[in-house]
Every structure is written in C-alpha cells, then in structure tokens.
Amino acid sequence: MDKASSAVTIRDVRESDAPQLARLLVGIGWFSALKSMTLEEIEANVQHQLGELARAARSSTLVAETPDGSIVGYCTVHWLTCLFLPGPEGYLSDLFLLPDSRGKGIGRLLLDRIVADAEARGAHRLMLLNGRHRESYQRGFYTKNGWEERDSFANFVYRVSRA
Numbered sequence: 333m334d335k336a337s338s339a340v341t342i343r344d345v346r347e348s349d350a351p352q353l354a355r356l357l358v359g360i361g362w363f364s365a366l367k368s369m370t371l372e373e374i375e376a377n378v379q380h381q382l383g384e385l386a387r388a389a390r391s392s393t394l395v396a397e398t399p400d401g402s403i404v405g406y407c408t409v410h411w412l413t414c415l416f417l418p419g420p421e422g423y424l425s426d427l428f429l430l431p432d433s434r435g436k437g438i439g440r441l442l443l444d445r446i447v448a449d450a451e452a453r454g455a456h457r458l459m460l461l462n463g464r465h466r467e468s469y470q471r472g473f474y475t476k477n478g479w480e481e482r483d484s485f486a487n488f489v490y491r492v493s494r495a
C-alpha cells in the first residue's frame with residue numbers, strides 16, 4: 333500500500349463534514365450548478381443533501397480523512413432496487429479527491445471499501461458514469477480496479493433544471 337494512503341482513514345460521513353466537503357467541491361471546479369452560489373450557499377446545500385441521504389438510508393457516503401482531520405476525498409453510493417435484479421445495484425454517483433491527494437492509492441481504498449460494502453449487502457453489481465474525456469478514464473482507473481466498460485448502453489439525461 334502507498335505510504336500516503338496507509339495514513340488515511342475511510343469512515344462514514346458526518347453532518348459536521350459539510351464545510352470541508354463544500355470547499356472540496358469548489359476545488360474540483362466542475363459543477364455548473366454550484367457556479368452561481370456563494371461558499372455559504374454551497375455549504376448549506378451540502379448540509380441539506382447529507383440530511384437527505386441520511387433520511388433516505390439507501391445510500392452510503394464515505395470520506396477519506398488524514399490523521400490531522402482533513403477530508404481529502406469522498407464517495408457516495410446509492411443502493412437501487414430493481415425488479416429484474418436478484419440484489420441491489422449500487423450506483424456510485426460521486427468519487428472525488430482533492431488534486432494534491434490523487435495518485436496515492438486513496439481512490440483505490442475508497443473503491444475497495446465500496447466493493448466490501450456491496451458484498452456485505454448482497455448487492456448484484458455496482459455501476460458508475462465516467463466521462464471519456466476525464467484523466468481517470470484515459471488512465472484506466474476503473475478498469476485497473478476490476479470494473480468493466482459496457483458499450484451496449486446509451487446514457488440519456490432529461491434536464492429538469494437548466495442550472
């Protein structure tokens with residue numbers, strides 16, 4: 333295991349993590365829905381979404397924390413029930429690390445924990461979307477960790493909000 337990742341703890345998220353998670357999302361810089369919001373509004377939104385996740389209780393959010401208490405990354409998996417599957421499908425909607433914490437084995441630690449959770453829940457499979465233009469796709473992050481790309485499905489979205 334990489335030295336940096338061995339010092340990182342993967343733990344369940346807490347509502348008090350909202351300020352650090354808001355700064356992490358601003359640092360990632362990809363999300364158009366957040367562009368018109370102040371940091372306080374983003375923090376309030378993260379707090380609200382964490383509450384929603386806790387109420388739904390059909391999802392797991394994990395954070396990667398260094399020994400000094402800094403959150404350097406997080407992931408969320410939603411456990412979906414489908415009538416045509418023998419067990420839940422885990423949808424990995426978020427997996428983000430701060431730029432300085434990438435390439436040190438922490439993403440792999442989070443994925444390993446997600447797979448262990450999926451096995452413990454009797455899940456059928458996990459799935460995610462990965463932009464082909466992203467470095468993670470081009471460097472084969474998921475395939476190196478045992479995930480298979482499906483080329484037989486198209487991905488559609490319906491834009492309810494234009495934000």
Ligand SMILES: CC(C)(COP(=O)(O)OP(=O)(O)OC[C@H]1O[C@@H](n2cnc3c(N)ncnc32)[C@H](O)[C@@H]1OP(=O)(O)O)[C@@H](O)C(=O)NCCC(=O)NCCS
Pocket residue numbers: 427428429430433434435436437438439440441460461462463466467468469471472473474476
């Ligand atoms: C993708 C991501 C979660 C991977 O976690 P990580 O801790 O950086 O990756 P690990 O160190 O565990 O694994 C190493 C592998 O990750 C990939 N990787 C390493 N650095 C990376 C970087 N800066 N950006 C993207 N992928 C990277 C490579 O495939 C690497 O293998 P290689 O060294 O043989 O090329 C992380 O880099 C990240 O948050 N990137 C930006 C956000 C993102 O793309 N999220 C995924 C959306 S689907």
